[in-house]
Amino acid sequence: MLQQVRGAALELLPAADYASITTVTKRRRGRPTKLGSLSADDPVCEQIDALHHQYQQGPCFDAVAQSEPVVVNDVSMETRWPAVMAAIVEHTQVRSMMSIQLTAAGQTFGALNVFAAHSDAFDTQTRDNAVVLATHAAVAVSAATRLESLNRALESRDLIGQVKGMLMERWSIDDSQAFAILSELSQESNVALVQVCTQLINAARHTAPPAPLDE
Template sequence: MENAARIAEGLARAAREINASHDLEATLDSIVHTAVGALPGIDHAGISVAHRNGKVETRAGTGQLVWELDALQYTLREGPCAHAIDIEPVTVANELRHDGRWPNYVPRALRMGVRAQIGLRLYVEEKTLGGLNLYSVEADIIDPDVVHTAELFASHAALALGRARRENELSEAIGTRKVIGQAIGMVMERYEIDEGRAFQFLVRVSTTSNIKLRDIAQEIIDTSNTTYARRTHVRSTADPSGLDRIR
């Protein structure tokens, strides 16, 4: 009963701490550290993010062991982490030394001191966001109550991660619109054309060069800023007093 109360308290604390973070990186860091603090028997935790191209990369971890073993599993496509993302959403590996499911991964994990492990898929509305990877170096068996609580924890983590990713994408989208809008204004002024033609000009350059529209816009802004800075420097060198600029 005491252990159950401790787990419940840890889960509640983890939910509060995770949802207090609004920055993506802060959210990831909060997830892994609160996992270790809230789940008895878990010594290390890592969280990975699945990209649209199929690549999975670890973005936060509580130690070097996490970074190395997460990367190994995604490279080999073996181990509880990869298994959870590809096949079984909750993958438990108790007494890892006797687990024959991953012959290439297990020996290396054992050499690094891992004795038991849990891999949990993070998903929202059937969309896979990544994985929560939990490692034990002190115990061979992870308590079934801890596994159940880890599932609840993963649900909180998935919601928080989904929210953070949406906010991050929205922030990037707003930044992109601002950059493109500024570049359109520069093109309009330079070529004395209207907004629609200026936008089509950028699209045509982007398509022809196979470079993202935002990058084209940023290059135009950077070039304009560099040119302005160079001209200002030349004027100030020719007229240190600045009198010519105010006559």
């Protein structure tokens, strides 16, 4: 989905020569704490991404935390993030930058970044179009994320059900007793319930099932 967003930016924003996505790769209490990047093997975008990570600052990072687009009309004249801007001038031909937050349903997924080889590339109309694109893109990413989470939940439910069935058949216990055994194993080992079930499935393929816990 993020690759599609990046492609749509290049197609729908003629002023953009390059596009990348800054991604939220880690959260704490719902807030982004670690950022990654997606540039589809574009060397220019990869260079700009690398410079942002090297200096831990720049418009692509700032856009993740704010609702208004972050626009750099002339990289060579920009006084914010001076080290990053100087490095971009030295290592790339990019002279204009614009980053827009990707957020939907109360969750920030990252930022859409577009770059141009000449200064003052992004006029008001282009900015408005980019914001509309980012809004629709964020909704699409949110929907894809929810679908992925739902699929993982269904897979986890099926896995837990399979292991409960194994325990019920092995020890002639009911559903609630089997779940209680799995919950206790999870708590005692400090391992997630799904991981406990995965370990039991793997063990069952090679050894006899473990004995039930003493009450």
